[in-house]
Amino acid sequence: MKLDVILRVTTKFMLPFIVLFALYVHFHGDYGPGGGFQAGVISAAAFILYALVFGIEATQRVVPQRLLEVLMPLGVLIYAAAGLPAMVLGKTFLDYSVLAHDVKHAHEWGIFIVESGVLITVASTMLAIFYAFVERGR
Amino acid sequence: MSVLAAAATAPSFAFVIGDHLPILQVIVPLLGAVLCALTRRGSFAFAIAALVSWSLLGVAIMLLWQVLGAAAPITYYIGGWAPPWGIEYRVDALNAFILVLVAGVGAITIPFAYRTVGKEIDEDKQSWFYALFLLCLSGLMGMAVTGDAFNIFVFMEVSSLSAYALIAMGSDRRALLAAYQYLIMGTIGATFYVIGIGLLYVVTGTLNLADLATRIGPAFGTAPQPILAALAFIVVGISLKLALFPLHLWLPNAYAFAPTFVTTFLAATATKVAVYILLRLYFTVFGGAISLSDLPIAEVLLMLSIAAMFIASILAVYEDSVERMLAYSSVAQIGCITLGMAIATRAGLTGSIVHLLNHAVMKATLFMAIGAVVYRVGTSCMSELAGIGRKMPLTMGLFVVAGLSIIGVPGTAGFISKWQLGIGAVDAGLWPLVFVLVGSSLIAVIYIGKVVEVAYFREPGDNLADARDPPASMLIPMALLGAATIYFGLDTTWSAQIADTAAQILIGGLK
Numbered sequence: 001m002k003l004d005v006i007l008r009v010t011t012k013f014m015l016p017f018i019v020l021f022a023l024y025v026h027f028h029g030d031y032g033p034g035g036g037f038q039a040g041v042i043s044a045a046a047f048i049l050y051a052l053v054f055g056i057e058a059t060q061r062v063v064p065q066r067l068l069e070v071l072m073p074l075g076v077l078i079y080a081a082a083g084l085p086a087m088v089l090g091k092t093f094l095d096y097s098v099l100a101h102d103v104k105h106a107h108e109w110g111i112f113i114v115e116s117g118v119l120i121t122v123a124s125t126m127l128a129i130f131y132a133f134v135e136r137g138r
Numbered sequence: 139m140s141v142l143a144a145a146a147t148a149p150s151f152a153f154v155i156g157d158h159l160p161i162l163q164v165i166v167p168l169l170g171a172v173l174c175a176l177t178r179r180g181s182f183a184f185a186i187a188a189l190v191s192w193s194l195l196g197v198a199i200m201l202l203w204q205v206l207g208a209a210a211p212i213t214y215y216i217g218g219w220a221p222p223w224g225i226e227y228r229v230d231a232l233n234a235f236i237l238v239l240v241a242g243v244g245a246i247t248i249p250f251a252y253r254t255v256g257k258e259i260d261e262d263k264q265s266w267f268y269a270l271f272l273l274c275l276s277g278l279m280g281m282a283v284t285g286d287a288f289n290i291f292v293f294m295e296v297s298s299l300s301a302y303a304l305i306a307m308g309s310d311r312r313a314l315l316a317a318y319q320y321l322i323m324g325t326i327g328a329t330f331y332v333i334g335i336g337l338l339y340v341v342t343g344t345l346n347l348a349d350l351a352t353r354i355g356p357a358f359g360t361a362p363q364p365i366l367a368a369l370a371f372i373v374v375g376i377s378l379k380l381a382l383f384p385l386h387l388w389l390p391n392a393y394a395f396a397p398t399f400v401t402t403f404l405a406a407t408a409t410k411v412a413v414y415i416l417l418r419l420y421f422t423v424f425g426g427a428i429s430l431s432d433l434p435i436a437e438v439l440l441m442l443s444i445a446a447m448f449i450a451s452i453l454a455v456y457e458d459s460v461e462r463m464l465a466y467s468s469v470a471q472i473g474c475i476t477l478g479m480a481i482a483t484r485a486g487l488t489g490s491i492v493h494l495l496n497h498a499v500m501k502a503t504l505f506m507a508i509g510a511v512v513y514r515v516g517t518s519c520m521s522e523l524a525g526i527g528r529k530m531p532l533t534m535g536l537f538v539v540a541g542l543s544i545i546g547v548p549g550t551a552g553f554i555s556k557w558q559l560g561i562g563a564v565d566a567g568l569w570p571l572v573f574v575l576v577g578s579s580l581i582a583v584i585y586i587g588k589v590v591e592v593a594y595f596r597e598p599g600d601n602l603a604d605a606r607d608p609p610a611s612m613l614i615p616m617a618l619l620g621a622a623t624i625y626f627g628l629d630t631t632w633s634a635q636i637a638d639t640a641a642q643i644l645i646g647g648l649k
Contacts, residue, residue: 073175073269080169086218088153093161095218 004053011053018046022119029115030108036115040122047123048130056134065131068124075121082113159201160214160227163237163279164293166194171272180256180264187268188248191275195238195245198279202234206636213285221285222346228285232491232640236282236414239495243406243502244275250506250615251399253608254513258309258397267307271403274300278411287335287345287423290415291328294379297411298324301404305396316391323378323388330375337368347423351647354427366433369424373416373435380412382439382476383446386469393465398509401461405468405505406498413475413494417487420479421644429649430482440480444571446473447578454585460508460518463585464501467544470578471497477571478559486562487641492634493555496543496626500551503540503619507533510608510616515601520589525598527590529605532613534593536620541586543623546579551626554634 022042029035051059083094096110097103155162170190174183205212211230215221229237251271259267277297281290302324306317339345341364342353358365374385381389389409393401424430447470454466475497478490510533511526512518527534543550556575563571598605607613626633 070176073172077169077172077176080165080172083165083217087158087161090153090157092215092218093158093165094216097218 007053011049015046015050018049019043022046026115026119027112030111036118037122039115040119041126043119044123044126044130047127051130051134056131060131063127065128068128068131071120071124072128073121075117075119075124078117078120079114082110082117156200156204158214159197159204160212160229160283161216162197163194163201163241163283164276166190166197167272167276167279171269171276174265174269174272177265180259180261180268183265183268184252184255187251187272190272191241191244191248194275194279195241198234198237198241201229202238202636205229205231205234206639222344222349225289226285226346226348227283228348229283230640230643231636232414232418232643233282235491235636235640236411236494237279239410239498240275240278240282240407243403243498246615246618247399247402247406247502247506248615249611250402250509252611254398254509254612257513259307263307267304267397270300270304270307271400273297274304274403274408278407281411282414285347287338287347287350287419288332289345291332291335294328294331294415297408298328298379301400301408304400304404305392307400308395308397310395312391313395316388316395320388320392323385327375327378327385330371330378332375334368334371334375337364337371341365341368347418351423351426354424355649358428365428369433369435372419376412376416376419380409380416380476381469381472383442383450383469383473386446386450386472389469390462390465393468393505394459394461398505398512402502402505402509405465406502409468409472410494410498413472413479413490417479417490417644421482421487422647425644426647426649436480436482439476443473443477443480444574446470447477447574448581451578451581451585455581455588457585458519458521460511460520460523460589461505463589464504464508467582467585468497468501470582471501471544474555474559474575474578477574478562481559481562481566481568481571482645483562483566484638484641484645485558485565487644488634488638489555489558489560489562491637491640492558492630495633495637496551496555496623499619499622499626500540500543503536503616503623504544506612506616506619507537507540510612511605513608513612514605520592522599522601523589523592524596524602525593526602526605527593529598529602530607532607533616536616537593538586538590539620540623541589543627545582545586546575549624549627551623551633553627554630558634558637 022039025034025042026036026039047059047063086095086098087093089098091098097106099109100106167190170186174186177183177186211228214227216225216227255264255267274297277293277300280293281297284290284293302317302321305320306314335345338350341357341361342350344350344353354365378385393405430436450466450469450473454463454470457463457466475490475493478486508518511523511530514530515522543552546552546556556579560572560575563569
């Protein structure tokens with residue numbers, strides 16, 4: 001464990017940037033390539049990198065399995081919940097124009113909320129799949 | 139923006155449930171699935187699943203009521219985007235009928251899940267089980283309600299992926315292999331479907347079913363090959379999903395090794411929704427645009443249907459496991475359904491559509507009855523079940539009622555379907571098919587008769603010492619569907635008449 005000092009230090013340096021890049025891809029999703037799915041994969045990659053270098057126990061202290069099992073459905077719930085205000089206010093499901101006074105802002109908000117749900121579900125599912133593979137045979 | 143202007147443009151609270159019925163068919167079970175996944179207790183998840191299934195049936199019946207009263211199909215634009223750009227949900231008598239069928243099976247069978255899931259699934263997996271069940275329900279309802287070809291694919295994947303996982307949760311280790319087989323076959327089917335849709339999109343530039351129906355015709359004049367290829371891919375892909383002979387190989391194992399409740403639910407719904415998709419695409423989308431009688435599809439379908447009705451029935455006769463026997467019987471009954479589709483007259487299609495309902499009702503009863511036997515005895519092998527009819531009289535009584543319906547005895551639902559199919563065949567000048575229908579019923583007499591002989595005419599063995607009828611939560615759903623088998627055989631107001639309306643819609647759109 002002493003020979004991998006470079007790996008450990010660089011990983012710690014890179015982690016915040018990976019997560020920051022994930023958020024950039026997420027926030028940029030309504031203008032260009034990107035969005036919740038890609039951002040979710042990138043942020044899950046940050047945790048998987050951490051797990052590869054520091055071990056699975058350390059990662060599971062940060063993100064326990066139980067937390068993942070809450071996050072996976074939570075993302076779907078956020079997505080579906082973003083569509084409900086429109087139904088209550090007399091529009092059809094997932095019509096974002098009710099979310100703010102200006103239609104463009106409302107759509108931006110709607111897409112952002114929906115993509116946040118996608119990010120949470122994708123990131124937690126990726127990590128859960130990784131855990132499932134790593135823990136196989138233990 | 140001033141406060142006054144904002145107040146003027148702010149939408150008022152105007153939630154009317156009647157305006158949102160199409161989307162509620164999907165999001166009620168979807169939200170229920172999420173809530174189930176968030177609970178960590180099996181009994182809470184069961185309560186959510188039961189409440190969701192029952193309210194879903196209410197919503198589906200309201201929609202059917204609305205559709206039957208309306209002159210035009212009911213439409214719903216997701217997110218307010220108008221078709222053909224946005225996703226449109228479009229409901230006429232045919233989908234509304236399928237929606238009530240799927241929701242009804244879910245609502246009636248869900249009490250059956252409580253005991254069997256409690257016995258077959260580990261406590262820590264039960265909430266996931268109910269979440270997957272509701273997800274599967276949501277996918278099936280979505281396939282039926284949507285009017286968008288790609289949306290159908292998405293919901294097909296939602297329902298199939300959850301079905302694979304549900305089947306893999308069976309207590310026998312062979313369930314994993316069965317689920318894997320189904321996964322491979324189902325994925326090939328879905329891929330073929332999406333290739334077909336892709337070809338149509340390249341040629342017509344649209345994914346909306348109603349829009350496709352109007353655009354395929356002109357496009358067929360300039361580029362017929364891609365459209366014929368699309369038709370071939372879609373028919374083969376969906377035939378895999380609905381287990382048309384000889385593409386049925388995934389079905390017997392999947393039904394035999396899945397948890398009892400999953401077998402009951404999937405046998406009654408999954409293949410039925412796939413048949414609906416085939417009817418919708420074949421008749422409404424392609425039938426409205428090109429002359430189907432120039433193509434040999436009906437002949438091929440007819441041959442495969444007849445093969446299914448005989449070969450699958452004969453395979454059922456030689457099965458020792460009652461669950462596998464019923465699974466092969468399902469393949470044969472699907473042959474009956476596609477037979478009506480191949481005849482393609484109003485009476486024939488009515489027979490097909492009403493058989494979707496009748497077969498769902500009777501097969502769910504049969505699978506629940508044998509599921510109750512497995513719950514008490516632990517096996518469905520006929521060699522172990524000698525004399526079971528004396529130990530579990532109500533369960534096996536209902537098995538016999540539904541079995542008679544499979545055979546097509548007058549006074550049961552099965553008779554109505556076969557009668558309609560027979561009329562359809564005679565109308566179309568294909569009277570030999572009547573003998574085919576009777577012939578396959580006679581083979582059904584053999585395989586149902588084998589179970590009756592074992593159950594009633596032999597002395598109970600020592601292994602059945604503790605066997606008795608299951609608790610009320612399992613018996614009541616069985617009795618309800620058993621009663622429905624008789625009811626739909628006597629009063630056809632809610633089955634054959636709605637099916638006739640639906641058949642008229644399909645035939646009316648034909649070129």
